[in-house]
Amino acid sequence: MDRVKKxxxxxxxxxxxALVIIATVVTAAIISSNLIHxxxxxxxxxxxxxxxxxxxxxxxxxxxxxxxxxxxxxxIANTTYDFSFTLSxxxxxxxxxxxxxxxxxxxxxxxxxxxLQYCDYGYSADSRTWQWKTIVLVSEDGHLSxxxxxxxxxxINTTDPTNLLNAFQITYLQSGDYSIDxxxxxxxxxxxxxxxxxxxxDYIGKFADGRVFxxxxxxxxxxxxxxxxxLFFGMRGDETAYRPLEFTxxxxxxxxxxxxxxxxxxxxxTKIVEVTVDQGYGPMDHxxxxxxxxxxxxxxxxxxxxxxxxxxxxxxxxxxRSVTNQRLGLPAYVLNFNSQTGKAEVTxxxxxxETYKAYSYGSYGWDVEVTAIEDGQVTIRHLLDxxxxxxxxxxxxxxxxxxxxxxxDCYVYNVDEAAGTFVLNYNREVVGHQLTFVITLIEIS
Numbered sequence: 001m002d003r004v005k006k007x008x009x010x011x012x013x014x015x016x017x018a019l020v021i022i023a024t025v026v027t028a029a030i031i032s033s034n035l036i037h038x039x040x041x042x043x044x045x046x047x048x049x050x051x052x053x054x055x056x057x058x059x060x061x062x063x064x065x066x067x068x069x070x071x072x073x074x075x076i077a078n079t080t081y082d083f084s085f086t087l088s089x090x091x092x093x094x095x096x097x098x099x100x101x102x103x104x105x106x107x108x109x110x111x112x113x114x115x116l117q118y119c120d121y122g123y124s125a126d127s128r129t130w131q132w133k134t135i136v137l138v139s140e141d142g143h144l145s146x147x148x149x150x151x152x153x154x155x156i157n158t159t160d161p162t163n164l165l166n167a168f169q170i171t172y173l174q175s176g177d178y179s180i181d182x183x184x185x186x187x188x189x190x191x192x193x194x195x196x197x198x199x200x201x202d203y204i205g206k207f208a209d210g211r212v213f214x215x216x217x218x219x220x221x222x223x224x225x226x227x228x229x230x231l232f233f234g235m236r237g238d239e240t241a242y243r244p245l246e247f248t249x250x251x252x253x254x255x256x257x258x259x260x261x262x263x264x265x266x267x268x269x270t271k272i273v274e275v276t277v278d279q280g281y282g283p284m285d286h287x288x289x290x291x292x293x294x295x296x297x298x299x300x301x302x303x304x305x306x307x308x309x310x311x312x313x314x315x316x317x318x319x320x321r322s323v324t325n326q327r328l329g330l331p332a333y334v335l336n337f338n339s340q341t342g343k344a345e346v347t348x349x350x351x352x353x354e355t356y357k358a359y360s361y362g363s364y365g366w367d368v369e370v371t372a373i374e375d376g377q378v379t380i381r382h383l384l385d386x387x388x389x390x391x392x393x394x395x396x397x398x399x400x401x402x403x404x405x406x407x408x409d410c411y412v413y414n415v416d417e418a419a420g421t422f423v424l425n426y427n428r429e430v431v432g433h434q435l436t437f438v439i440t441l442i443e444i445s
Contacts (some may be wrong), residue, residue: 046090046091048089048090048091048093048186049089049090049091050087050088050089050093050096050184050185050186051087051088051089051161052085052086052087052182052183052184053085053086053087053088053161054085055071055083055084055085055180055182056070056083056084056085057070057071057082057083057084058070058082058083058084058167058168060082060167062127063082063119063127063130063132063167064119064127064130064131064132065132067082068080068081068082068169069081069082070082070083071083071170075172075178077172077173077174077175078171078172078173079171079172080115080169080170080171081169081170081171082167082168082169082170083168083170083180084165084166084167084168085165085166085182086161086164086165086166087150087156087161087164087166087184088159088160088161088164089156089159089164090159091159092156092157092158092159093155093156093186094154094155094156094186095154095155095186095187095188096149096150096154096155096156096184096185096186097147097148097149097150097154097184097185097186097187097188098118098147098148098149098150098166098182098183098184099145099146099147099182099183099184099185100116100135100145100146100147100148100180100181100182101143101144101145101180101181101182102114102116102137102143102144102145102178102179102180102181103142103143103144103178103179103181104143104174104176104177104178105176105177105178105179107142107176108139108142108143109139109142109143109144109174110139111137111138111139111144112173113172113173113174114137114144114170114171114172114173114174115134115170115171115173116134116135116137116146116168116169116170117132117133117134117135117168117169117170118132118133118135118148118149118151118166118167118168119131119132119133119151119166119167119168119169120132120133120149120151121151121152121153122153123152123153123155132169133148135147135148138194147188150164150166150184151165151166151167152164152166191266191267191444192263192264192265192266193249193262193263193264193265193266193441193444194249194263194264195249195250195263196248196249196250197248197249197444197445198246198247198248198249198444198445199246199247199248199249199262199441199442199443199444199445200244200245200246200441200442200443200445201216201244201245201262201439201440201441201442202216202217202244202245202439202440202442203215203216203217203245203258203437203438203439203440204217204220204227204437204438205430205435205436205437206435206436206437206438207230207390207433207435207436208433208434208436209390210228211228211229211230211233212227212228212229212230212233213229213230213232213233213429213430213435214233215227215242216242216243216244216245217242218239218242221235221236221242222235222239230429231390231391231392231393231411231429232393232409232411232428232429244442244443249262249263255275255279255280255281256279256280257273257274257275257276257279257280257435258273258275258437258439260279261273261275261437261439262439262441265439265441266441267441267442267443267444268440268441269440269441270438270439270440270441271438271439271440271441272436272437272438272439273436273437273438273439274434274435274436275434275435275436275437276434277432277433277434280430280433280434280435281428281430281431281432281433281435282431282432283431283432284425284427284431284432285402285427285431287402287403288400288402288407288425288426288427289413289423289424289425289426289427290400290423290424290426291421291422291423292382292421292422292423292424293420293421294381294382294384294415294417294420294421294422295371295379295380295381295382295420296379296380296381296382297377297378297379298330298348298377298378298379298380299376299377299378300347300348300373300376300377300378301335301345301346301347301348301376302345302346302347303343303344303345303346304343304344304346305342305343305344306342306343306344309344309346311398312325312326312327312398313325313326313332313346314326314397314398317334317337317344317346318334318337319334319335319336319337320333320334320335321333321334322334322349323346326396326397326398327358327359327396327397327398328356328358328368328380329356329357329358329359329360329365329368330348330350330356330368330378330380331348331349331350331356332346332347332348332349333346333347333349334346335347348378350370350373350378351370351373352370352371352372352373353369353370354369354370355367355368355369355370355383356368356370358382358394359394359395359396359410359424360394360395361394361395361397364393364394364395365393365394365395366382366383366384366388366392366394366412367382367383368380368381368382368383369381369383382422384412384415384422385415385417386415386417388412388415389412389413389414389415390411390412390413391412392411392412393409393410393411393412394409394410394411394412394424395408395409395410396408396409396410396424396426400426402426407426408426409426410424410425410426411424411425411429412424412425413425
């Protein structure tokens with residue numbers, strides 16, 4: 001439903017709601033032998049039209065508590081005012097409700113700063129039985145909202161607007177410029193998620209290329225054909241490990257874009273939420289991005305100190321021992337280690353045309369090929385191209401140290417074959433990317 005602002009003495013408001021079906025059946029009988037044939041015509045039912053009049057004053061002398069000043073533009077805090085409007089309908093209807101929004105110009109309103117009541121006639125013309133009932137107001141994005149039945153009740157059994165006067169009283173406990181919006185509709189709007197609600201959701205998190213990086217659903221996690229996975233997607237376990245995500249909206253326990261995206265959802269609704277970088281996991285930390293050469297030249301034989309040796313080969317140097325370069329996967333041999341000088345002489349044991357696994361751990365890593373051995377140097381080439389961007393995962397056994405912390409998980413972020421470089425990204429895979437979430441609201445606690 002579109003809402004139309006209803007200031008004091010504003011124009012009428014028309015709401016289109018559900019339909020009450022009135023069918024006119026026209027029959028014509030044609031008798032032929034043993035066959036009776038009926039032609040049936042059903043008229044389209046008229047659409048329900050709910051019309052609210054201008055906000056007006058109220059002769060409160062017949063209402064509980066007596067008369068109050070009529071609500072106008074100039075009001076005084078802590079004073080109770082009354083106002084009214086009529087509700088007319090073109091057809092008889094039931095399940096009708098009034099929705100009210102109150103805003104304060106330039107400021108948010110706390111629910112305890114406004115008291116709003118409607119007069120419940122109880123379907124009776126005897127004013128002695130009428131009662132003022134308080135409408136629960138809820139804060140939503142700085143304004144207050146509430147819902148109540150019309151004064152005559154939710155069932156509209158007359159199309160005469162003079163018999164459908166709705167009476168209200170309002171008390172502002174804080175000075176300011178206020179406005180009131182009122183609209184009518186058939187049926188109660190389901191409770192929608194707002195800040196402070198404890199909710200349960202199922203979700204699928206995807207990158208722009210459609211790969212799934214996280215989900216709460218077993219059927220998604222276990223199906224790689226229908227739901228291709230990202231590099232760092234990890235199974236949590238069996239089916240019992242997958243269940244809806246539960247959190248309290250607005251408490252900062254979930255990324256902001258996800259938290260904002262669920263607001264306004266109703267139970268059973270599925271919604272696609274696009275989360276920007278700043279409302280997701282934030283921008284890339286460029287200190288965790290390393291540009292390397294696709295082609296590298298390494299000395300065939302190297303003299304290195306003990307600390308450098310251990311960082312390169314992952315163990316203490318010992319003479320006449322075979323070792324492997326932790327990052328590049330190249331085999332080497334310790335020709336000599338001088339414990340007095342702390343120096344180790346190491347030579348690479350590689351052949352031209354052979355390939356080795358760089359940045360490897362299990363299935364992670366990529367091939368490097370030895371392309372030349374000459375003048376005391378070994379030339380290797382990382383066998384990567386642009387198709388490998390965001391598609392190849394590595395593991396740095398040596399670790400990239402940033403702020404006294406070693407980062408080991410990495411992936412190929414960019415390959416520039418023309419420039420002869422590639423970029424290894426040690427940021428988390430979700431950092432620096434716009435994300436898409438498919439969210440289904442399961443429960444509002």
